[in-house]
Amino acid sequence: MRYRALTAALLLAGLTACGDQAAPTPVTSSAPVRSAAPTVESAPATADPRAALPPALQARMPRFAPPPAATKVTLPGNGTAGWFSRIPTDQKVAFITIDDGWEKNPLAAQLFRAADVPITLFLEVNAIADNPGYFRTLQQTGATIQNHTISHPVLKGRSYAFQKHEICGGADKLGQLYGTRPTLFRPPGGAHDATTLRAAHDCGMKAAFFWKEATNKGKVFYQGKKVVQPGDIILMHFRPRFVDDFLAVLNAIHKAGLTPARLEDYIP
Template identity: 40%
Template sequence: MSGRGARHARTRAGLAVLAACAVASGCAAADARKAVEPAPGQQPLQAPPAPDSHAGKMRTAQAARVAMAKKWRLSKPPLLAPPAPAEKPVIRARKGFEVDGQENLPPVFTTVPTKDKVVFLTIDDGSEKDPAFLKMMSDLKIPYTAFLSNYLVKDDYGYFGKMQSRGVTLNNHTLTHPYLPGLSYAGQKREICGMQNIMQKQYGERPALFRPPYGNYNRDTLRAAKSCGIKYAPIWNEEVYVDHVEWREEDRDLHPGDIILTHFRGRGEWKGTMPDMVRLLMKYVTDKGYAVARLEDYL
């Protein structure tokens, strides 16, 4: 074969090889596409979010919440409350709960005006001091507000100090838990202002919130409370026990902004423990689509 013929033959062979390679590449690309493209009706596979991405952090946080709920024997993790409102609602005395001269006195109310699907947990007196309760509320990140009576907390101020260090606001529930309307103005003032002094000494703050024992009060109660630096006198719309819930309203239901009452109680006075009460409470509010929010965030 002449030199020119040999060159033509080599060129034709090279072109054939290139064509074969192109066909092979096309087939390989098609195979690759088939490997990643979903079959009809199927969703494409996606890589899991990176651990440090927002979605990854949310997934990790939710997994931790589910695990913590399981640890404390809750069927569902507590719902997350929305951010605290930038503009606080105006708090007024509940209709029918006013006293003469109410506009200048701390309002008594059972519900915070809000459209947020939240409720507020408040706990009274201080009789039971259960370490498991502190641990449970910290683990589950459930906010609550305490109203303390000195005659019940004075044997262990430190227990409530631990509570305060975890972000719980400690408030005034009088020195000895009396029926306040049965006392003179001076007697009521001693009970309320005396507890303010104890709170200042033990916890470094004079509370802005006061709850009258049994929810009973008169004009002198609110006058005395104001003179001691009290701004609000929240009571409650529902009360939760270890085995049942009681309601103030006839509809026997939760409402946005409702204040829920319970007590520091244990087996000596209940048929269970404070963690048992929390389990009942959280099932009740979570099943109804409510989150527990921090009362002070709305005041």
């Protein structure tokens, strides 16, 4: 597939478990697709992976040009992780990030293959504990796995020792499960303080992330302009309407004239 061949390998209190701002005006995608959808048999390896999806889903999935070569951000040199809600770039790219891991939709891997775009998963250890192999399958589609703590506590205001335990413990466990220890981090709810960024750095996290758009129930919620801007980081979760959320994100990026890029490529 195109991207893997090239690479070889707030917001919302009521909306998200990660977010604490009032909900902006939503933009709604088309009819819902529930997580109870049956697994679709895989198409032959030589076929367009979209052919493995029901026609109704194929029609809702846009195609993208390859992302441009990444321009690296500058990280702080003061013993703290970088902090970004968007990547400071004029390149026509946006970044798809998905948090937690509680809902394990059977169509996710096929959607990822069919979309053939870079995706970053910020996984909570407790949320994936019942089926870590599910996310190994997503990793095999080209998705990358990063850190979202052990148990999803609000970190802001907690002691350095508490925050370091959650961040380092999450990274260590994910490294054991998926072969590569994470170097990027999202604090639960985006809530953080100076201690969070210092503990993240000391746990080997180069950068930590907030977001500019979020999705739930097939709707995209924007900050400011109702269009995805170059460099924006978009937040999803593994939730019952995962299929609708994912397609809504793809179409919002496509409508903005952007292409999904790999978040990790922009971090030195």
